[in-house]
Amino acid sequence: MAVGVTYPRGFKAxxxxxxxxxxxxxxxxxxxxxxxxxxxxxxxRSLAAGAPVRLCRERLAASATARAVVIxxxxxxxxxxxxGRADAERMAALTxxxxxxxxxxxxxxxxxxxxxxxMDRVEAGIYAAAGVxxxxxxxxxxxxxxxxxxxxxxxxxxxxxxxxxxxxxGMAKGAxxxxxxxxxxxxxxxxxxxxxxHQLQPLLGAAAARSxxxxxxDGSQSTSDxxxxxxxxxxxxxxxxxxxxxxxxxxxxVCHDLALEIVADGEGARRIARYExxxxxxxxxxxxxxxxxxxxxxxxxxxxxxxxxWGRIVAALGVCGVDLDTDRISIDLGGVPLVxxxxxxxxxxxxxxxxxxxxxxxxxxDLRAGAESAVIYGSDLSTQYVLNNSEYTT
Amino acid sequence: MAVGVTYPRGFKAxxxxxxxxxxxxxxxxxxxxxxxxxxxxxxxRSLAAGAPVRLCRERLAASATARAVVIxxxxxxxxxxxxGRADAERMAALTxxxxxxxxxxxxxxxxxxxxxxxMDRVEAGIYAAAGVxxxxxxxxxxxxxxxxxxxxxxxxxxxxxxxxxxxxxGMAKGAxxxxxxxxxxxxxxxxxxxxxxHQLQPLLGAAAARSxxxxxxDGSQSTSDxxxxxxxxxxxxxxxxxxxxxxxxxxxxVCHDLALEIVADGEGARRIARYExxxxxxxxxxxxxxxxxxxxxxxxxxxxxxxxxWGRIVAALGVCGVDLDTDRISIDLGGVPLVxxxxxxxxxxxxxxxxxxxxxxxxxxDLRAGAESAVIYGSDLSTQYVLNNSEYTT
Numbered sequence: 001m002a003v004g005v006t007y008p009r010g011f012k013a014x015x016x017x018x019x020x021x022x023x024x025x026x027x028x029x030x031x032x033x034x035x036x037x038x039x040x041x042x043x044x045r046s047l048a049a050g051a052p053v054r055l056c057r058e059r060l061a062a063s064a065t066a067r068a069v070v071i072x073x074x075x076x077x078x079x080x081x082x083x084g085r086a087d088a089e090r091m092a093a094l095t096x097x098x099x100x101x102x103x104x105x106x107x108x109x110x111x112x113x114x115x116x117x118x119m120d121r122v123e124a125g126i127y128a129a130a131g132v133x134x135x136x137x138x139x140x141x142x143x144x145x146x147x148x149x150x151x152x153x154x155x156x157x158x159x160x161x162x163x164x165x166x167x168x169x170g171m172a173k174g175a176x177x178x179x180x181x182x183x184x185x186x187x188x189x190x191x192x193x194x195x196x197x198h199q200l201q202p203l204l205g206a207a208a209a210r211s212x213x214x215x216x217x218d219g220s221q222s223t224s225d226x227x228x229x230x231x232x233x234x235x236x237x238x239x240x241x242x243x244x245x246x247x248x249x250x251x252x253x254v255c256h257d258l259a260l261e262i263v264a265d266g267e268g269a270r271r272i273a274r275y276e277x278x279x280x281x282x283x284x285x286x287x288x289x290x291x292x293x294x295x296x297x298x299x300x301x302x303x304x305x306x307x308x309x310w311g312r313i314v315a316a317l318g319v320c321g322v323d324l325d326t327d328r329i330s331i332d333l334g335g336v337p338l339v340x341x342x343x344x345x346x347x348x349x350x351x352x353x354x355x356x357x358x359x360x361x362x363x364x365x366d367l368r369a370g371a372e373s374a375v376i377y378g379s380d381l382s383t384q385y386v387l388n389n390s391e392y393t394t
Numbered sequence: 395m396a397v398g399v400t401y402p403r404g405f406k407a408x409x410x411x412x413x414x415x416x417x418x419x420x421x422x423x424x425x426x427x428x429x430x431x432x433x434x435x436x437x438x439r440s441l442a443a444g445a446p447v448r449l450c451r452e453r454l455a456a457s458a459t460a461r462a463v464v465i466x467x468x469x470x471x472x473x474x475x476x477x478g479r480a481d482a483e484r485m486a487a488l489t490x491x492x493x494x495x496x497x498x499x500x501x502x503x504x505x506x507x508x509x510x511x512x513m514d515r516v517e518a519g520i521y522a523a524a525g526v527x528x529x530x531x532x533x534x535x536x537x538x539x540x541x542x543x544x545x546x547x548x549x550x551x552x553x554x555x556x557x558x559x560x561x562x563x564g565m566a567k568g569a570x571x572x573x574x575x576x577x578x579x580x581x582x583x584x585x586x587x588x589x590x591x592h593q594l595q596p597l598l599g600a601a602a603a604r605s606x607x608x609x610x611x612d613g614s615q616s617t618s619d620x621x622x623x624x625x626x627x628x629x630x631x632x633x634x635x636x637x638x639x640x641x642x643x644x645x646x647x648v649c650h651d652l653a654l655e656i657v658a659d660g661e662g663a664r665r666i667a668r669y670e671x672x673x674x675x676x677x678x679x680x681x682x683x684x685x686x687x688x689x690x691x692x693x694x695x696x697x698x699x700x701x702x703x704w705g706r707i708v709a710a711l712g713v714c715g716v717d718l719d720t721d722r723i724s725i726d727l728g729g730v731p732l733v734x735x736x737x738x739x740x741x742x743x744x745x746x747x748x749x750x751x752x753x754x755x756x757x758x759x760d761l762r763a764g765a766e767s768a769v770i771y772g773s774d775l776s777t778q779y780v781l782n783n784s785e786y787t788t
Contacts, residue, residue: 048712048720079708079720081737113705114738223709297691297775298783305784311507314473315617318442326442326473343475344508381691381784383777389692390699390775 004138004154007169008192010034010232013137015144018125020074020111020118026144028125031188032068032099032133037230039066039106040201042208044225050078051088052107053226059106064197067101069108069188069228070126071145073173077109077117078223087117094123098130108186108226110173111147142171145186148388149174150265155257157250161243166193166235168250172258174265187212187227187258193247194233203248204229211255212262227255263377268384271359273303278373279366285322286374289367292320294378303361304380308352310338313365322367330366334358398532398548401563402586404428404626407531409538412519414468414505414512420538422519425582426462426493426527431624433460433500434595436602438619444472445482446501447620453500458591461495463502463582463622464520465539467567471503471511472617481511488517492524502580502620504567505541536565539580542782543568544659549651551644555637560587560629562644566652568659581606581621581652587641588627597642598623605649606656608770621649657771662778665753667697672767673760679716680768683761686714688772697755698774702746704732707759716761724760728752 006013013031020027041060043053059066070091077084092105099105109117129144142152153172158165172187189204208227229251239247264272275294280286293299296316302309310331318326331339334355338348355361400407407425414421435454437447453460464485471478486499493499503511523538536546547566552559566581583598602621623645633641658666669688674680687693690710696703704725712720725733728749732742749755 046709046712047718048708076705079705079733079736079738081721081735113709114733115705223712297779301780301783304780307784311470311473311509314442315440315507318440318617324441327475339473339508341475342473344473381780383780385691386695386698386775386777386780389695390701 002136002138003156004142004169004171005031005188005190006135006138007156008167008190008232008234010192010234011190012133012135013141014129014133015137015140016125016128016132018128019121020072020125026140027072027074028122028129029071029141029144030068030095030099030129030133031141031190031230032101033230033232034234035232036065036104037067037232038195038197038200039064039228039230040197040204041106041226041228042205044222046223048078048223050076050109050223051080051084052077052109053224055088055092056106056226056228063104065104066106066230067104068095068099069106069230070095071108071186071188072117072122072125073145073147074111075109075115075117076111076113076224079114080116083116087119090119091122091126094126098126099133106228108224110145110186110224113223138169138171145171145173147173148267153258153261153265155254157253159246159250161237161246164235164237166237166247166250167191168254170254170258172262174262186224189227189229189251189254191229191231191251192233192235193231193239194235194237195231195239195247199239200229200231203251206248207252207255210252211259260377263379266379267388268382269379270304270382271361272377272379273361273363274375274377275363275365276373276375277365277367279368279370280322280372280374281370283372283374286372289317289320289322289324289365290374290376292316293365294376297381300378300381304382306353306357308333308338308356313363314342317365324367324369328368330368332364334362396530396532397550398536398563398565399425399582399584400529400532401550402561402584402626402628404586404628405584406527406529407535408523408527409531409534410519410522410526412522413515414466414519420534421467422516422523423465423535423538424462424489424493424523424527425535425584425624426495427624427626428628429626430459430498431461431626432589432591432594433458433622433624434591434598435500435620435622436599438616440617442472442617444470444503444617445474445478446471446503447618449482449486450500450620450622457498459498460500460624461498462489462493463500463624464489465502465580465582466511466516466519467539467541468505469503469509469511470505470507470618473508474510477510481513484513485516485520488520492520493527500622502618504539504580504618507617532563532565539565539567541567542661547652547655547659549648551647553640553644555631555640558629558631560631560641560644561585562648564648564652566656568656580618583621583623583645583648585623585625585645586627586629587625587633588629588631589625589633593633594623594625597645600642601646601649604646605653608653654771657773660773661782662776663773664698664776665755666771666773667755667757668769668771669757669759670767670769671759671761673762673764674716674766674768675764677766677768680766683711683714683716683759684768684770686710687759688770691775694772694775698776700747700751702727702732702750707757708736711759718761718763722762724762726758728756
């Protein structure tokens with residue numbers, strides 16, 4: 001099907017099994033533009049960034065174009081030293097040779113940290129994927145990039161620009177070590193807009209800041225977070241300052257949908273919460289407070305147990321690093337007024353307990369200190385998360 | 395028995411049941427000096443600090459003495475507004491009246507946040523405890539301050555000073571929301587040293603910085619962290635600059651023992667880890683790196699699963715906020731060299747897996763960037779922790 005990265009015109013994609021994953025599931029994906037494509041990317045800020053991230057950064061800085069992206073899953077190629085760098089370059093070279101993309105290739109890897117890539121299997125996967133590249137391959141590719149995700153993540157948007165259709169598509173994977181900062185997990189986006197890389201990069205940065213950077217699963221920032229977008233121009237529509245808004249909104253829409261899919265599919269997640277902090281003195285204060293609450297382990301355990309335990313939210317706010325007066329705070333949960341002036345609203349317990357059991361719980365915190373606000377999406381902390389991450393090296 | 399807070403001479407203590415806890419377990423403790431006592435305290439830095447913490451701070455700032463401490467467990471009296479303040483004052487007044495301590499009383503409460511204290515039960519507990527005050531009551535008192543602790547926590551030290559015995563004793567409770575910053579949980583210490591409050595306060599601050607502030611269970615700083623010490627002078631030994639070192643070491647020893655008991659009894663903890671970061675550019679860098687690793691959820695899940703998953707340690711270091719080069723890092727686990735120059739040491743997997751199953755796992759991280767170091771003790775993240783904190787409001 002023409003979904004995800006093959007929804008926009010001018011792209012082929014594929015997924016295949018090279019044998020990197022012990023499970024035998026697909027583990028190599030390719031996304032290839034029919035011709036030269038403008039490219040932009042945002043990446044993890046981690047100082048432990050892996051060889052693929054470093055390679056992408058350097059290539060985008062040098063050329064700002066990319067015809068293909070190769071993604072392997074099951075092994076992150078991080079903390080693998082000089083061998084890791086050589087392996088990432090070999091993945092790019094082989095992909096360029098088999099797809100006609102030449103040196104114009106970006107690389108992503110995701111999975112276990114600290115183990116050298118099994119290059120025979122990675123290469124077998126690249127050969128297999130290159131053999132089945134198709135304009136309908138977006139679906140297969142989205143499966144091949146998953147690790148502990150329970151399902152593949154796809155999103156599309158269409159913008160009507162200058163009377164013509166411009167498409168944006170994307171795929172992403174989670175599901176643990178999710179606390180993006182500037183970059184994120186792995187998400188590959190495509191568009192058939194005609195747009196130069198120097199226009200595309202700031203739009204991608206803005207979209208990521210409003211989407212991937214607004215989610216957190218476990219507060220653990222990954223070494224491999226990467227969001228990459230390729231623009232084929234196949235729509236015949238050139239993006240200009242005048243028509244940029246509609247394209248930007250479509251790009252954000254795809255990022256937003258993928259980001260929410262990632263948090264909802266966080267490892268072991270039973271429900272998600274939308275934490276909105278309003279009434280903050282600055283946007284930075286609002287962001288810090290919302291993030292601190294969303295990442296607090298006790299708040300997340302309460303979310304898992306559908307327990308409207310607002311005392312833990314107040315405790316988290318008290319140490320979030322924002323100068324605030326807890327005696328002024330209001331908290332609403334699922335529209336139920338729970339706290340006013342820092343103390344409990346009488347008679348709200350039953351309604352709040354019901355609201356706390358919803359698949360998405362909306363928590364609104366008013367600091368009553370200013371006019372700025374921020375939203376962070378977070379997931380609960382479940383016994384399944386602990387089991388997922390304690391029983392074997394992932 | 396003359397243990398814990400009644401090990402030093404000049405103190406009585408008691409524990410009793412007022413009915414605050416639904417379990418019917420003891421929930422009110424008293425520690426009372428036979429005469430006026432110098433007092434010092436360190437408290438949570440949380441802006442959501444509860445009424446008892448605020449009351450203690452004000453009273454110590456005003457007088458620097460205290461003859462009694464009353465501690466209730468099962469309800470923290472936090473986020474309870476003006477009523478909470480009045481309730482804390484009522485606890486102090488009743489205790490002063492029943493024990494002869496007058497206005498010289500400090501107050502601690504621990505338990506659920508955001509629910510008004512059931513004052514009839516708290517008062518019943520104070521009456522009951524005052525009726526059984528005894529020089530052997532340290533044991534009972536240590537039971538009455540527990541919440542989700544699996545066992546009471548006691549420690550003692552004896553210093554030989556100027557040919558005479560000076561005693562220090564203490565009790566503490568954990569077990570969740572443990573990430574002290576300057577103050578900590580609730581710990582009540584006593585000593586029969588003769589020492590003025592202005593001498594005692596800096597010694598307590600230094601001891602807490604090296605003990606309670608070196609532990610973390612869940613990274614969630616409490617609203618009620620309090621460490622209080624009372625000095626009766628009953629040993630007949632006056633602490634001077636000349637003999638201060640031995641006393642200071644005894645005070646630290648009691649703090650250290652209680653801190654390690656708290657982390658080992660962290661909610662759901664199966665094992666603890668001692669994270670030592672060496673080779674840092676500054677002590678602050680070392681502290682930040684050690685703490686970030688100790689609090690990382692994925693590292694803690696691996697500790698639970700006895701999995702020597704060093705890749706997660708490198709990932710945590712990469713985003714800990716310290717400027718470091720992950721390609722230079724060395725990691726040893728239980729004495730087994732696991733990582734050198736940022737990559738795996740071949741052949742170390744089996745020995746490391748064995749070491750990761752010890753009740754205390756020693757992790758040594760060398761940043762190779764300088765000469766400073768820090769130690770943080772942390773616990774694992776278990777399914778039991780999640781169950782403890784999701785099934786009911788605590």
